[in-house]
Amino acid sequence: MPISGYSVKNLQIGRVKTTSPLVFKNQNPPLKEIFMKLSKFLVPTLKENPADAEVISHKLMVRAGMIRKLTAGIYSYLPLGYRSLRKVEQIVREEMNAAGAQEVYLPVVQPAELWKESGRWEIYGKELLRFRDRHDRECCLGPTHEEVITDLVRREARSYRDLPINLYQIQTKFRDEIRPRFGLMRGREFIMKDGYSFDTTEDGAERTYLEMRDAYQKIFTRCGLEFRSVEADSGPIGGNFSHEFMVLATTGEDTIVSCDSCDYAANMEKAETGTRSVSFPPPAKAPEPVITPGASTVEQIAKFLGLKAENIIKTLILKTENGPVAVLLRGDHELNEVKVKNFLKVADIDMADAATIEQVTGGPMGFSGPIGLENIRILADRTIFNIESAVVGGNKPETHLINVDPRHHFKVDDSGDFRAATEGDLCPRCSGTLRLNRGIEVGHIFKLGDKYSKAMNACFLDQEGKERFMIMGCYGIGVSRVLAAAIEQNHDDDGIIFPPPIAPFTAIITPVGAKSEPINKVAGDIYEALWKSGLEALMDDRDERPGVKFKDADLLGIPCRITIGQKALSQGNVELRNRRTKETILAPPERVVSEVQKLIESWGQLPHAE
RNA sequence: CGGGGUGUAGCGCAGCCUGGUUAGCGCGCGUGCCUUGGGAGCACGAGGCCGCCGGUUCGAAUCCGGCCACCCCGACCA
Numbered sequence: 253m254p255i256s257g258y259s260v261k262n263l264q265i266g267r268v269k270t271t272s273p274l275v276f277k278n279q280n281p282p283l284k285e286i287f288m289k290l291s292k293f294l295v296p297t298l299k300e301n302p303a304d305a306e307v308i309s310h311k312l313m314v315r316a317g318m319i320r321k322l323t324a325g326i327y328s329y330l331p332l333g334y335r336s337l338r339k340v341e342q343i344v345r346e347e348m349n350a351a352g353a354q355e356v357y358l359p360v361v362q363p364a365e366l367w368k369e370s371g372r373w374e375i376y377g378k379e380l381l382r383f384r385d386r387h388d389r390e391c392c393l394g395p396t397h398e399e400v401i402t403d404l405v406r407r408e409a410r411s412y413r414d415l416p417i418n419l420y421q422i423q424t425k426f427r428d429e430i431r432p433r434f435g436l437m438r439g440r441e442f443i444m445k446d447g448y449s450f451d452t453t454e455d456g457a458e459r460t461y462l463e464m465r466d467a468y469q470k471i472f473t474r475c476g477l478e479f480r481s482v483e484a485d486s487g488p489i490g491g492n493f494s495h496e497f498m499v500l501a502t503t504g505e506d507t508i509v510s511c512d513s514c515d516y517a518a519n520m521e522k523a524e525t526g527t528r529s530v531s532f533p534p535p536a537k538a539p540e541p542v543i544t545p546g547a548s549t550v551e552q553i554a555k556f557l558g559l560k561a562e563n564i565i566k567t568l569i570l571k572t573e574n575g576p577v578a579v580l581l582r583g584d585h586e587l588n589e590v591k592v593k594n595f596l597k598v599a600d601i602d603m604a605d606a607a608t609i610e611q612v613t614g615g616p617m618g619f620s621g622p623i624g625l626e627n628i629r630i631l632a633d634r635t636i637f638n639i640e641s642a643v644v645g646g647n648k649p650e651t652h653l654i655n656v657d658p659r660h661h662f663k664v665d666d667s668g669d670f671r672a673a674t675e676g677d678l679c680p681r682c683s684g685t686l687r688l689n690r691g692i693e694v695g696h697i698f699k700l701g702d703k704y705s706k707a708m709n710a711c712f713l714d715q716e717g718k719e720r721f722m723i724m725g726c727y728g729i730g731v732s733r734v735l736a737a738a739i740e741q742n743h744d745d746d747g748i749i750f751p752p753p754i755a756p757f758t759a760i761i762t763p764v765g766a767k768s769e770p771i772n773k774v775a776g777d778i779y780e781a782l783w784k785s786g787l788e789a790l791m792d793d794r795d796e797r798p799g800v801k802f803k804d805a806d807l808l809g810i811p812c813r814i815t816i817g818q819k820a821l822s823q824g825n826v827e828l829r830n831r832r833t834k835e836t837i838l839a840p841p842e843r844v845v846s847e848v849q850k851l852i853e854s855w856g857q858l859p860h861a862e
Numbered sequence: 863c864g865g866g867g868u869g870u871a872g873c874g875c876a877g878c879c880u881g882g883u884u885a886g887c888g889c890g891c892g893u894g895c896c897u898u899g900g901g902a903g904c905a906c907g908a909g910g911c912c913g914c915c916g917g918u919u920c921g922a923a924u925c926c927g928g929c930c931a932c933c934c935c936g937a938c939c940a
Contacts, residue, residue: 296872296873297901298873298874298889298890299873299874299889299890299901300873300874300888300889301874302873302874303868303873303874303875303932303933304932304933306933306934321932323931323932324931324932324933377938377939378938379938379939379940395940396940427939427940429938429939429940430863430937430938430939431934431936431937431938431939433933433934438939438940693940696940728940730940733940764898764899765898765899766898767898796898796901797897797898797899797900797901797902798898798899798900799898799899799900799901799902800900800901800902801899801900801901802899802900802901803900803901804901806900815899817899818899819899
């Protein structure tokens with residue numbers, strides 16, 4: 253049934269006659285949005301969870317009618333999902349523009365030649381979807397656009413006068429993931445904002461990097477998300493020029509490490525650990541072998557000898573392309589492979605197999621120790637030197653050594669930080685304590701240096717007329733993943749709780765109870781008033797029972813629900829309900845706009861739902 | 863790619879082991895009545911190449927073989 257005062261006829265009244273194709277009249281609000289009726293909107297909500305969904309954001313997005321799967325890792329966005337997606341896009345766009353970046357749109361299909369030039373045709377692996385066109389030319393679908401952008405800029409920017417330049421696009425990417433999962437979180441086709449900067453100097457590139465970092469802070473703040481920017485491993489580039497932006501959510505796949513008293517934060521790969529050194533007297537006893545039958549793991553040895561894992565030093569034998577190395581770690585700590593890789597400057601690290609261990613140590617797997625270990629480089633995590641009396645492997649079957657003092661009883665080649673950070677570790681920057689949290693990576697910024705400009709000969713002439721390589725940076729945001737992450741972070745048992753800036757609508761108007769002319773009239777008036785003040789409202793004009801409307805409104809996660817029913821209306825009021833706090837207030841219709849505005853403004857001050 | 867699992871109505875599932883009339887159930891959908899503040903009730907109804915191909919059999923959703931798709935764990939990766 254039509255909302256009182258609104259019919260198709262009214263729609264015509266608002267139509268602007270364009271007198272000339274050169275005259276563009278901007279309408280606010282856009283014409284068609286004046287008719288946001290749920291009865292006409294494709295929002296197929298479901299009561300039950302889809303069988304193939306594992307994570308909450310996937311379940312809720314399907315149930316709320318935001319997305320539908322076409323095939324593995326590939327989704328269609330329905331009107332509601334697309335509205336939210338475009339909100340995220342728009343925030344990204346505005347902040348990128350404000351930071352001086354320019355929007356472009358690059359091809360999805362790319363020629364193999366470019367990828368061969370950068371060397372990635374061979375390196376990239378099977379995630380790069382390759383195919384041939386009718387002329388049998390090799391092509392691929394763009395998983396990222398370093399090659400294309402570098403090619404563009406090297407052709408068009410020849411002088412330092414053309415630089416710096418920072419270009420970005422918001423576009424569909426394709427990565428043929430081995431196992432797509434978690435809905436939008438790890439799809440094969442996804443929407444990404446990728447940006448690339450070209451500077452003339454290292455200093456300039458670093459300035460651009462910091463500008464992008466600021467822009468990213470603004471973007472995720474504006475999206476209404478709780479996030480951290482964390483230091484990430486920047487591999488061969490070095491320095492603090494790789495940051496990941498993580499949305500905090502207990503369901504996140506990544507672990508982030510942050511200090512509880514300073515602003516240090518890093519991902520697990522990068523996270524350093526602080527140490528205090530402990531002093532204790534020289535050893536009173538000499539190492540002594542003990543027979544440890546069948547006890548090869550740290551847990552077994554600790555149990556067998558009746559001590560804690562932290563009194564044990566475990567000796568890991570690793571294989572690298574430059575031969576095996578030994579790494580000593582405290583029994584309760586885990587290896588951080590990236591730290592070892594970076595320290596040794598090697599590309600590959602693997603746990604050694606039993607045969608290699610026997611060959612290197614002379615003993616079986618599970619009984620390796622540093623004493624008597626020769627012809628192998630030994631790295632020690634520095635925490636082992638705080639163990640006064642340690643247990644180590646004996647390099648013989650069923651044998652360990654006790655009473656071992658790491659400072660006196662064996663030698664190591666290098667000591668340093670080689671372990672994974674753990675909850676409660678000392679902060680590497682201050683005297684605070686490290687905490688571990690789960691997060692979802694939604695953005696990554698990276699200083700590329702001249703990796704691509706060198707490979708693809710992207711040069712410019714400097715003031716002296718000398719040819720130099722451009723210094724690049726790249727900056728990604730998983731736009732579709734932001735949406736999923738927002739839901740992982742903001743939901744409850746009833747459904748999604750969208751932060752207002754990325755909600756598909758700000759308010760949903762829910763007329764309930766027996767149909768009556770006054771209720772419909774008020775609903776229509778409120779609807780019009782909200783749109784006129786720039787607040788996007790969805791009218792639930794369906795002929796459904798109140799329970800159905802309430803459940804759907806909760807599921808969709810629209811921040812504010814305005815209920816118009818007989819009871820309150822007889823007192824001259826309508827109800828406004830905050831999706832997040834579930835608080836309901838009464839207000840007369842003419843105050844609805846200001847109350848909705850108030851509700852939205854108060855949103856940021858509240859703690860997040862999770 | 864290794865291991866495990868599932869394909870039956872739009873969605874969620876039972877039936878399969880032990881072959882046998884017309885393949886069921888819940889939700890959803892259509893019509894009518896009734897109801898109207900948290901996913902109501904009653905009645906009637908529409909909707910199925912039982913994933914695909916082949917085999918066994920008088921007879922296959924059911925047994926056998928092959929293929930395809932999807933899901934989970936792992937490895938991999940952003």
